[in-house]
Amino acid sequence: MTLAVDVRGLNKSFGDKHVVQDVDIQVGTGRITGFLGPNGSGKTTTLRMLCGLLTPDSGEGEVLGLDFRRHAEAVKRQTGYMTQKFSLYEDLAIEENLDFIAQVYSLDNRRRRVAEALERLGLGNRRRQLAGSLSGGWKQRLALAACILHEPKLLLLDEPTAGVDPKARREFWDEIHALSAEGLTVLVSTHYMDEAERCHDIAYIAYGRLMARGTAEEVIDRSGLITYRAEGPGADRLSRELAGKPGVVMAAPFGAALHVSGTDRAALEAAIAPYRREPFRWSEGQPTLEDVFIHLMGQSQDNFQ
Amino acid sequence: MTGLSLNRIWAVLTKEFIQLTRDRLTYAMILAMPLVQLLLFGYAINSDPHHLPTAVLVQDHGPMARSTLAALAGSGYFEITEEAATPAELDQALALGRVQFTITIPADFSRRVVRQDRPQILIEADAADPTATSGALAAAAGLPAEALKRDLVGPLARPGSGPPFEVVVHRRYNPEAISAYNIVPGLLGVILSLTLVMMTSLGVTREYERGTMESLLATPVRPLEVMIGKLAPYVLVGLVQTALILTLGRALFDVPVSGGWGALTLGVLLFIIGSLALGFLISTLARSQLQAMQMSFFYILPSILLSGFMFPFRGMPGWAQAIGTVIPVTHFLRVVRGALLKGLGIGELWPSLGALTVFVLAVSALAMARYRTTLD
Numbered sequence: 001m002t003l004a005v006d007v008r009g010l011n012k013s014f015g016d017k018h019v020v021q022d023v024d025i026q027v028g029t030g031r032i033t034g035f036l037g038p039n040g041s042g043k044t045t046t047l048r049m050l051c052g053l054l055t056p057d058s059g060e061g062e063v064l065g066l067d068f069r070r071h072a073e074a075v076k077r078q079t080g081y082m083t084q085k086f087s088l089y090e091d092l093a094i095e096e097n098l099d100f101i102a103q104v105y106s107l108d109n110r111r112r113r114v115a116e117a118l119e120r121l122g123l124g125n126r127r128r129q130l131a132g133s134l135s136g137g138w139k140q141r142l143a144l145a146a147c148i149l150h151e152p153k154l155l156l157l158d159e160p161t162a163g164v165d166p167k168a169r170r171e172f173w174d175e176i177h178a179l180s181a182e183g184l185t186v187l188v189s190t191h192y193m194d195e196a197e198r199c200h201d202i203a204y205i206a207y208g209r210l211m212a213r214g215t216a217e218e219v220i221d222r223s224g225l226i227t228y229r230a231e232g233p234g235a236d237r238l239s240r241e242l243a244g245k246p247g248v249v250m251a252a253p254f255g256a257a258l259h260v261s262g263t264d265r266a267a268l269e270a271a272i273a274p275y276r277r278e279p280f281r282w283s284e285g286q287p288t289l290e291d292v293f294i295h296l297m298g299q300s301q302d303n304f305q
Numbered sequence: 306m307t308g309l310s311l312n313r314i315w316a317v318l319t320k321e322f323i324q325l326t327r328d329r330l331t332y333a334m335i336l337a338m339p340l341v342q343l344l345l346f347g348y349a350i351n352s353d354p355h356h357l358p359t360a361v362l363v364q365d366h367g368p369m370a371r372s373t374l375a376a377l378a379g380s381g382y383f384e385i386t387e388e389a390a391t392p393a394e395l396d397q398a399l400a401l402g403r404v405q406f407t408i409t410i411p412a413d414f415s416r417r418v419v420r421q422d423r424p425q426i427l428i429e430a431d432a433a434d435p436t437a438t439s440g441a442l443a444a445a446a447g448l449p450a451e452a453l454k455r456d457l458v459g460p461l462a463r464p465g466s467g468p469p470f471e472v473v474v475h476r477r478y479n480p481e482a483i484s485a486y487n488i489v490p491g492l493l494g495v496i497l498s499l500t501l502v503m504m505t506s507l508g509v510t511r512e513y514e515r516g517t518m519e520s521l522l523a524t525p526v527r528p529l530e531v532m533i534g535k536l537a538p539y540v541l542v543g544l545v546q547t548a549l550i551l552t553l554g555r556a557l558f559d560v561p562v563s564g565g566w567g568a569l570t571l572g573v574l575l576f577i578i579g580s581l582a583l584g585f586l587i588s589t590l591a592r593s594q595l596q597a598m599q600m601s602f603f604y605i606l607p608s609i610l611l612s613g614f615m616f617p618f619r620g621m622p623g624w625a626q627a628i629g630t631v632i633p634v635t636h637f638l639r640v641v642r643g644a645l646l647k648g649l650g651i652g653e654l655w656p657s658l659g660a661l662t663v664f665v666l667a668v669s670a671l672a673m674a675r676y677r678t679t680l681d
Contacts, residue, residue, distance in 0.1 A: 051523050053680050076525050087520040104524045146520075 004029040004154050004185035005050065007061030007068060012045050012054060019045050021208040023059075027154075027187050027201070032180050034199030035189040038297055042208045043189040044084060047156045050187070051081045064153055077105070080147035084158040086139045088146055090132025094123055097131050098146060105150040117145045137168030144175065148184075155179065157188040161195065173198050193290045202289075204296055211296045216289055223292040225249070226265050228272055229285040230258040238275060245271040249295055261291050330599050345610050345625075353440040354620030357405040360387035360398040367415025369453060373426065373470075376452035377408065382441035399431050399477060400647055402639065405438065405619060406430050418453065418469045419461060425471045432476035433646045434487045437617035445472050478646040486561065489554035490641040491614040493547060494634045497573075498580055498608050501543055505584025506597040508535060514593055519680060528676060536581045543577035551645075565644025568654045572640035575661040579633055582668040589675035608634040636660040 005027035012020040020042040027033045037043050048054040050063060052072035061068060063075045088097045098117055102110045118124045121141055131142060140160060148155065157176075161169045173195065180186055180200075188199070196202055202219050204212040212219045230238065236253035242260055243251045247267025251260045262268035276282055287295075326332055359377070363370055377383045383406060389395040395407045409427040417424035428445055430438040449468035457469060479486045512518040521531065554560035583604065591597035609615055611625055612634040621629065629635045636657040643649040643657070651658060 048680060053519065053522055055679055055681055073525060076523065079523075081520070081523040083516060083519045083523075085516040085519075087516040089517055090515070101524070104521075104526045106525075 001031075002029045003027065003062075005061075005063050005187065007050065007059060007063065010046060010049060010059035010061075011057045012042070012049060013057055019208055020049070020056075023205060023208070023210045025050075025187075025203060025210065026213070027185055029185050030180060030183050031200040032176060032186040032188065032198070033201040033203060034196045035187055035203050035205065036191070036196055036293060037189075037205035037211075038207075039191075040207075041205050043205060044158055046205065047081070047158050047187070047189060050075075051079050051156055052076050053081075077150070078153045080150070080152035080155045082143050082147045082155070082157045082160050084162065086143060088131050088139075088143060090130065092131060093128045094118070094131055094134070094142060095127035097142070098149060101146045101149050107150055113149060117149055121145050137164050137171075140164055140168065140172060141175075144172070148179065153183075153185060155184055155186045155188075157186065159189050159191065161190065161192065169195070193288070193293075196289055204293060206297050211299070212292070220287055220289060220292050223287065223295060224263050225261050225287040225292055225295055226263070226268055227259055227261040227285050227287040227291055228268065229283050230260065230272075230275070231256070231281045231283075232279040235280050238280075242271065242275070247271045249298065250291070252291070252294070259285070259288070259291055261287055261295060330596050334599055334602075341606070345607075349611065349621045349625035350616045351620035352436055352616055354437055354617045355381045355440075356384040357382060357437070357441055357619055358386040358403065359383040359406040359408060360389050360395055360404040361385055362389045362392060362395045362407065362409045364412040365410050365414035365416075369415035369418045369456060369469075370410045372456050373410065373414075373448070373452045374408075376448055377445070380441075380444040380448070382444050383408075395429075399429060400649065401653055402431065402643065404431070406441065414470070418457075421463060421466065421469070423469070423471055425473050427473050427475065429475045429477055431478060432480070432482055433478045433642055434613070434617055435476075435479060435482035435484055437619060438476070439482070442474055442476075445474065448472055483558070485554070485558035486646060487642065488614075489550065489558055489560045490645050491612075491638050493550045493573075493641055494576070494612065494637040495605075495609055495614055496546060496550065497543055497576060497637075498605055498634055500546065501539055501577060501580035502584040502587070502604060503598065503601045504542070505536060505539055505581050506587035506591065506601050507594050508539075509585060509588030510591050510594050510597040513588075522679065532585065532673075532676065536585065539581055539584075540577055543580070544573070547573050547577075560645065562645055563648030565648050565650055565654075568640055568649060568651045568658065569644040571651060571658055572637060572644070572654070572661060575658065575665055576633065576637045579661060579665040579668055582665060582672050583633075586668055586672040586675060589672060589677070608632055611635070613638055630660075633661060633664040636664075 003026050005025060008024045010020055010023040010025065011018070023042070023046060025046065035043050035047070045054060049056045049059070050068065052075060056069065064078050066074050068075050089100070092100065095114060095118065098114045099110065102113055107113055118127050123142070131139070134142060144160065161172055164172070176186055176188070190196060197216055199216075201215055202213070203210060204219065212222065214222065235258045236256055238258055239251040239253050242248050247262045247264050248260055248271050249262045251258060260268070260272055262271070272282065361374065363374070374385065378385060387398055387404060389398065389407070392409070395409065398404045399407050407429045411424060411426070414424050414426065428442070430442060432438050449470050449472055453469050457463065476482060512521065551562070555562060584601070587597055587600045591600055607628065611621065611629040612618070612632050613629065614634065618626065618629060618635070639657040640654050640661070643654050
């Protein structure tokens with residue numbers, strides 16, 4: 001597998017806060033890599049360093065085959081970056097925004113490209129509407145259209161679907177997969193587990209450190225987490241009793257069911273033994289990605305504490 | 306209507322106070338503003354300036370001339386700073402703004418006083434700013450009756466024959482003492498500072514505040530390109546404002562345009578560029594549009610009060626004049642008034658034009674040094 005992003009030992013501090021610590025990040029060419037982690041874990045900072053918006057304190061490697069620190073300008077030309085917050089001009093029309101981006105990238109056939117982008121978006125007849133008047137879902141689609149206008153090879157998306165309704169999210173991801181099928185490499189940060197499962201690969205970062213990497217199955221397998229699932233009336237209420245018992249790493253209600261996880265099978269089974277009675281039905285289950293992430297989060301040292 | 310809750314009001318009130326103290330700049334403004342204004346209006350500003358620099362051309366060395374000069378100085382308004390040898394020298398001192406007044410005492414002054422010939426002395430005033438000269442000229446009008454009282458005693462006494470000499474006053478550059486002549490060119494400086502400094506500082510800060518700068522910096526656009534592209538439209542705005550003010554000043558108030566186009570053009574361009582660079586510098590310091598607005602205000606307030614726009618520059622004490630000298634508007638006003646009212650050219654206005662050049666270079670260099678091409 002060739003790597004579109006292959007960066008090692010990335011570090012960044014703001015004042016005395018070490019926001020990104022020795023992060024290695026690899027993204028396979030043409031793959032969609034989900035970038036996950038709790039709030040304040042350094043995802044945005046890492047993305048900004050990759051696209052040259054922030055200067056890393058240390059770290060080396062290649063983005064699209066170029067030394068990402070020395071050839072930041074060349075990397076920028078082939079990278080599309082979509083910010084967390086809508087960052088097109090709200091007081092410019094949709095068409096004017098796209099035209100501006102096209103000009104800044106010195107694109108040829110500007111009119112044709114902008115017209116095509118509008119057509120693809122389905123905003124052809126609303127082209128003169130101000131970008132600020134669009135709904136959240138439309139803003140996000142427009143932002144995506146703006147950052148692929150210059151036909152980049154790498155797309156960096158920073159929580160692109162935050163605050164967008166499920167239908168718009170589904171459509172957005174269909175678009176991402178379509179782009180990926182055309183050969184585009186995507187690194188996308190998100191908090192949504194369903195989105196993480198839509199990615200080819202996952203990188204999990206917590207408190208500045210990379211904790212896990214691989215496909216969703218690999219990440220789950222490597223976590224060494226064993227999960228039991230309890231069903232039956234009141235099963236979800238057991239979480240308080242079970243949490244904190246030896247061998248229980250976490251106990252979390254999922255609807256009416258309860259997931260109890262641990263890394264030591266014997267200890268975990270001992271902990272749940274008293275509750276193996278009516279009306280509860282216990283079964284060993286697969287830990288979900290969310291179980292694994294919450295587990296990883298608990299493991300990682302919070303360097304902000 | 307249900308009753309007002311004192312608890313809830315108290316909650317909002319304490320929250321408001323906490324927020325007020327968090328915003329340091331607003332806090333500083335609340336405290337500094339009255340203090341600065343009080344000091345400025347109390348100590349610095351004086352609409353009846355005394356001790357104004359005066360050049361004299363004394364062609365008579367008799368006792369009457371000496372007494373007259375002594376009486377002028379004694380009035381507290383005139384301070385003799387130069388003695389010219391020729392009328393041309395005298396004229397130059399006034400034109401270049403080194404002195405506010407020139408006084409010419411003719412060759413046979415003492416002799417003609419004794420002969421009861423009613424000689425004349427000539428006071429020429431730089432009346433571009435009528436407020437600066439009115440007090441002094443009123444004092445000069447009372448001079449003939451008093452100045453020679455002690456000299457004209459004994460055989461020279463002449464009861465009931467009126468004052469022994471006459472004072473002829475020429476108000477140069479603004480003979481009818483029309484304040485618009487002085488205000489309109491000054492307004493140019495104030496309006497350009499207000500709009501340009503504020504508009505640029507807000508324009509750039511807005512990009513950071515709304516997050517659009519993040520997108521912009523992720524594109525191949527270079528920082529210098531952003532700076533030039535953002536500032537260039539405002540150069541045009543400044544030129545349009547200049548044309549508007551000068552045209553209306555001429556049409557509505559008959560403000561003279563005595564020439565000096567070269568100096569005027571150069572001065573306006575330097576001032577526009579400097580103001581824009583200053584706005585840009587502010588935008589690199591301010592974290593929000595509100596802060597940018599407050600910082601601009603901190604610059605504009607002294608520009609209005611200490612530049613000689615509203616109150617005579619020479620009426621201020623030394624320390625206030627020193628502050629005023631650092632303010633670019635002060636120099637811009639000298640250029641505009643010099644060019645419009647006196648018809649001075651680049652050759653004569655170079656000290657002020659030089660000061661404006663220093664302003665442009667210093668502020669641009671600072672702004673470029675502060676400007677970050679990344680979000681670090």
